[in-house]
Amino acid sequence: MPIYEYISEHPEDPEQSCPVCRKVFELRRPIDREPLEKCLMCKHPVRKVISRVNIPEITKPLSVTDAKKAGFTVLEKRDTGVYEKL
Numbered sequence: 001m002p003i004y005e006y007i008s009e010h011p012e013d014p015e016q017s018c019p020v021c022r023k024v025f026e027l028r029r030p031i032d033r034e035p036l037e038k039c040l041m042c043k044h045p046v047r048k049v050i051s052r053v054n055i056p057e058i059t060k061p062l063s064v065t066d067a068k069k070a071g072f073t074v075l076e077k078r079d080t081g082v083y084e085k086l
Helices: 064-067
Strands: 003-006 025-028 046-047 074-081 080-083
Touching: none
Parallel strands: none
Antiparallel strands: 003 025, 003 046, 074 080
């Protein structure tokens, strides 16, 4: 299930937000569900935040040696549908 982030529509106003929705909070929800419209704690309006995607940074390309050290089986294509283990 994906993790969605939400924040209060009025985070600077303590009367229209609670300590939970004043800051960005995360919620796991199925993809097919509508976005959350109200805070689960205070019932004030919230909006979905577009967040960054967490992609690990690859500092260098992986080599065959690195892949083997990591425990992967390395195959090389020889013909259509034919691969040979290195």
